[in-house]
Amino acid sequence: MSMDFYEAVRARRSIRNYTDQPVPKEVIQRALSAALLAPNSSNLQTWGFYWVKNPEKKQKLVEACLSQRAARTAKELIVVTAEPGRWKRNRARMISELDRAKAPKFMYPYYEKLIPFTYGFQFLAPLKWLIFNLVGLFRPIVRRPWSPRDREEISIKSAALASENFMLAIAAEGYGTCPMEGFDECRVKRLLGLRFSDRVVMVISVGEPELTQGVWGAQIRFDPKEFIHEV
Ligand SMILES: Cc1cc2nc3c(=O)[nH]c(=O)nc-3n(C[C@H](O)[C@H](O)[C@H](O)COP(=O)(O)O)c2cc1C
Structure with missing residues (x-):
């Protein structure tokens, strides 16, 4: 790990195009361990992280992500699920x-x-x-x-926090990610053999950012005064 926390927060951008450079498996393993340390509701850990390695499954997952470039060019794909039934x-x-x-x-x-x-x-x-x-x-x-529905929402919140831990860890390791909700949830669930009550929270792609088309422009955020309320 080379970055401090705020550097990693600033370095993280959504990457839509990756190079062919592989991501060492230890990088993914460390980031997944960081994901599991996220705060989660009642510590019930009703989440799942599917690191899709099988080439056939990976291809099907890319198609389920509508073959978007962020998935197509990714070196690794992680599906984050909410599993309230657990x-x-x-x-x-x-x-x-x-x-x-x-x-x-x-x-x-x-x-x-x-x-x-x-x-x-x-x-x-x-x-x-x-x-x-x-x-x-x-x-x-x-x-x-x-x-x-409330149980499902609670699991989704926790899985989303774990997703952010994962993405920040990957940023700190010097690689890029893209969280995606542009996917066909029925197809992803079938591919992973998930239960009816499970939800796919995000598919996260990982890779080395491609320099010219990896990031779509400068990071746009509106005036903080609109969102940060001191009451
Ligand atoms: C829940 C969620 C779903 C997203 N889905 C997609 C997606 O399907 N495809 C995509 O290219 N980006 C997706 N994004 C990335 C956002 O577009 C991106 O975070 C936003 O434009 C801000 O850019 P930044 O991440 O570079 O700061 C998603 C982000 C989140 C949090």
């Missing part, structure tokens, strides 16, 4: 990990009672909505997740 399995694993991690006692009821109530009992979804909103009339209360 909450049950990972909750049980968390409970067994708490002992090993010498976690504080109050964390047990969180995983033993609160997570199953909010994530499970989907047939009670309207009732949960009602309970949250009735209690919310009198005191602050977290109002989601009460529906499968």
Whole structure:
């Protein structure tokens, strides 16, 4: 690693054209390890990172990404998924990990009672909505997740944070990435054998940026005053 954090943040751009230079596998491995360290909701780690290496699958993935140049010229392709259905399995694993991690006692009821109530009992979804909103009339209360859609959203947030960790790590290593949502999700899911409830959050291409067409112009951002609110 050669860059400091802010250098890596500034160096990261979306790369739409890569050279033929391969990316060392250690670079991808280190960046994937960084992705796994991202903050994630309730530490349930309901995400997946598919490093597509098989040449036939890779070709199909490029086609599923509409053969866009950022995918076509990429040396490596990573599919980041949200897998909300994993909450049950990972909750049980968390409970067994708490002992090993010498976690504080109050964390047990969180995983033993609160997570199953909010994530499970989907047939009670309207009732949960009602309970949250009735209690919310009198005191602050977290109002989601009460529906499968909320569970999905929570997993997508965490997977997106992991994606950014991955891309910043790759930038710090001196390579380029492009996050893509321009893909056919049904085809990508079929290709990877994903479940119905899984979502493809991003396909991330990786490679050495090509100097003339790699980056499409200077980075455009609007006036920070429009977005940063000190209230
Ligand atoms: C969720 C998401 C999906 C994106 N999908 C695509 C895509 O399919 N193809 C593409 O060329 N760029 C894609 N981009 C890249 C954006 O266009 C890019 O981040 C934006 O124009 C800002 O440029 P910069 O990343 O160089 O700062 C995507 C970015 C994000 C965060």
